[in-house]
Amino acid sequence: MLIDSHHHLWAYDPEEYSWISDDMSVLRQDFLAAQLREVAAESGVDGFVSVQARQSKQETEDLLKIASEEPLIRGVVGWIGLADSDVESQLESISGRSKLVGMRHVVQDEPDDRFLDGEAFNRGVSLLGQHNLVYDVLIFAKQLPAAIDFADRHSNLPMVVDHIAKPSISAGKMDPQWEPHFKELARREHLTCKFSGVATEVRDADWDIETIRPYWDVALEAFGPQRLMFGSDWPVCLLRTGYQQWLDTVRELAAELSEDEQAAFFAGNAIKAYGLDA
Numbered sequence: 001m002l003i004d005s006h007h008h009l010w011a012y013d014p015e016e017y018s019w020i021s022d023d024m025s026v027l028r029q030d031f032l033a034a035q036l037r038e039v040a041a042e043s044g045v046d047g048f049v050s051v052q053a054r055q056s057k058q059e060t061e062d063l064l065k066i067a068s069e070e071p072l073i074r075g076v077v078g079w080i081g082l083a084d085s086d087v088e089s090q091l092e093s094i095s096g097r098s099k100l101v102g103m104r105h106v107v108q109d110e111p112d113d114r115f116l117d118g119e120a121f122n123r124g125v126s127l128l129g130q131h132n133l134v135y136d137v138l139i140f141a142k143q144l145p146a147a148i149d150f151a152d153r154h155s156n157l158p159m160v161v162d163h164i165a166k167p168s169i170s171a172g173k174m175d176p177q178w179e180p181h182f183k184e185l186a187r188r189e190h191l192t193c194k195f196s197g198v199a200t201e202v203r204d205a206d207w208d209i210e211t212i213r214p215y216w217d218v219a220l221e222a223f224g225p226q227r228l229m230f231g232s233d234w235p236v237c238l239l240r241t242g243y244q245q246w247l248d249t250v251r252e253l254a255a256e257l258s259e260d261e262q263a264a265f266f267a268g269n270a271i272k273a274y275g276l277d278a
Helices: 033-043 057-069 087-094 119-126 141-153 179-186 209-223 243-254 259-274
Strands: 003-007 047-051 073-078 100-105 134-137 159-161 191-195 228-230
Touching: 003 228, 003 259, 033 243, 047 057, 057 073, 057 087, 073 259, 134 141, 141 179, 179 191, 179 209, 191 209, 191 259, 209 228, 209 243, 228 243, 228 259, 243 259
Parallel strands: 003 047, 047 073, 073 100, 100 134, 134 159, 159 191, 191 228
Antiparallel strands: none
16 A cells, blocks of 8 residues: 655645745646546555645635545645634634544744744644644754754644655755754654655755665654655655656665565555544
8 A cells, every 4th residue: 555645736826825936837737636646546656645735724625625525635634723812713613524634834934943832833733632633743954943842842742744854955965953853853752754855855956866865764763664654745846856756766765674664654654643544
């Protein structure tokens, strides 16, 4: 079985997806269920977790509607205003919806590197466990110190670290502010991690498996094969790699794992982390 733990869908609108800049022309088109089915057919993916791409309750509703009609989508990680004063009512209105498995905030875009310390935001996050929702941690490497404190603050809430915390990747040079803090974050047993979005962070014009391998080695050492999962970050990954190229790269990296460990990495860990139907 192959579960892609991280992908996005959108009906492209330049105002709604303003983060898609002029140099991201490949993303300036619709990526919806029809395109997802093509990816699944070409790459043999059995299921996907759809993740929010803009901070909008309407997008969450749209994703849930698509998921209700598309069996390939096993779960949805949505968005609500976790720092809002009415967060309880927002959660009440959406929790229990079929295939809703988690929430995410685009912390990487917050100007304050200590955004995760915010009192109102933490109050909202603390309510997620009551609704059986996971929290996805989307940060840059520079925000890892805050993420460590944040994880400690919510030690009973399952969390998933997106994109191995987005190190800045250059050939032959490890991101110095990523590795030690990433390893420290991984010591928190209530966290799992997605090996996704990695090629997108490559700063060089080209990359190959040896560019990615050092980050795989650190992620595998830190989280182990039972807390690391495959993800593509499609279609954002198209900025640097085709879907099949990324999948082939990760399969080659994961070839060192046992058969059971590969099964966990490529499907089982996502099913467990998000409570997906197997």
